[in-house]
Amino acid sequence: MQQFNMEAFLKKVTKDKRTLEMFRYLVNKSYIRVVNYHNTNPVDAERFEAEINYYKEHFVPVTLKDIDNFFETKVWPYDKPGLIPAIFEGFRNHYDIILPILDKYEYTAWFYIPSFFMDVPVDEQIPFSNAHELTVTNKEMYPDKRVAMNWDEIRDIAKRHEICCHTGSHFMITKETSDEDMYREIVEAKQVLDRQIGREVEVFCWLYGEEYYYNTRAHKYLKEAGYKYVVSNLKLERIR
Numbered sequence: 001m002q003q004f005n006m007e008a009f010l011k012k013v014t015k016d017k018r019t020l021e022m023f024r025y026l027v028n029k030s031y032i033r034v035v036n037y038h039n040t041n042p043v044d045a046e047r048f049e050a051e052i053n054y055y056k057e058h059f060v061p062v063t064l065k066d067i068d069n070f071f072e073t074k075v076w077p078y079d080k081p082g083l084i085p086a087i088f089e090g091f092r093n094h095y096d097i098i099l100p101i102l103d104k105y106e107y108t109a110w111f112y113i114p115s116f117f118m119d120v121p122v123d124e125q126i127p128f129s130n131a132h133e134l135t136v137t138n139k140e141m142y143p144d145k146r147v148a149m150n151w152d153e154i155r156d157i158a159k160r161h162e163i164c165c166h167t168g169s170h171f172m173i174t175k176e177t178s179d180e181d182m183y184r185e186i187v188e189a190k191q192v193l194d195r196q197i198g199r200e201v202e203v204f205c206w207l208y209g210e211e212y213y214y215n216t217r218a219h220k221y222l223k224e225a226g227y228k229y230v231v232s233n234l235k236l237e238r239i240r
Contacts, residue, residue: 031070031076031081031082032082032084033081034084035083035084036088037085037086037088037098038089038091039089039093039135039137039138040097041093045097048098048101049101052085052098052102053105055085058080058083060081060082060083061082061083061107062083062084062108062110063108063162064202064203064229068228071238084110085107085110086109086110087110087111088112088166089112089113089114089134089170090111090115090117090118090149090166091147092149093138093141094111094157102161108160108161108162109161109162110162110164110203111154111163112205113163113165113193114134114168114170114171115168115192115193115196116168116169116189117169117170118196120148122144123145125145125146125147129148132169132170134170154197155197155198158197158198158199162203164201165186165189165193165204166204166205167186167206167207168185168188168189169189170207172207173185173207182217182218182221186221190225190226191225201227202229203227203229203231204222204227204229204230206232219239219240222239223239227239
């Protein structure tokens with residue numbers, strides 16, 4: 001049996017900032033975990049149910065109220081750690097496949113919505129998804145070609161789960177992004193969600209998980225929009 005080489009392992013880990021940070025979180029006491037989902041296809045429904053059932057047994061679901069309390073008190077009040085199923089991209093299969101499972105186990109998920117996707121006409125949704133890296137893996141599931149959730153479905157989800165903004169058009173904001181594009185994808189994207197679900201959306205998530213300080217110019221628009229939290233690959237941070 002090959003002996004584990006801790007020195008070689010640490011040397012490899014320290015080459016990548018994100019890998020190092022993830023390792024640090026794992027070896028220290030972490031209060032909240034996140035599991036990401038994108039397409040939730042029928043073929044995987046049995047696995048999804050087994051996973052949500054496992055989460056229910058070993059973790060507590062996390063709401064925004066829990067996050068608010070944790071930031072205020074610095075105390076995690078539960079015996080078990082929290083776990084957030086993060087459901088990305090606003091696909092119709094989320095409503096049809098994983099939502100009933102989440103509701104069966106009364107387990108709160110966070111749905112990250114690119115808010116302009118819902119308003120794309122049905123016959124344009126697949127071309128839109130192809131153009132904006134919204135990879136649909138089960139186009140044949142819906143002969144009518146509606147692959148995005150509609151607003152009625154999102155409003156139904158919002159009654160029991162957290163709705164978060166994942167830009168407007170699944171847009172990658174970089175340091176070179178124009179002010180006009182940032183305003184549209186950060187501020188206007190939130191305005192659409194707020195109006196449609198009838199309450200403030202408090203969480204913004206970058207594409208590809210960039211950290212809060214990756215783009216300091218975007219801070220102005222995050223504040224203007226009224227977000228409370230921003231999510232990257234490894235952190236949920238409070239807007240300063």
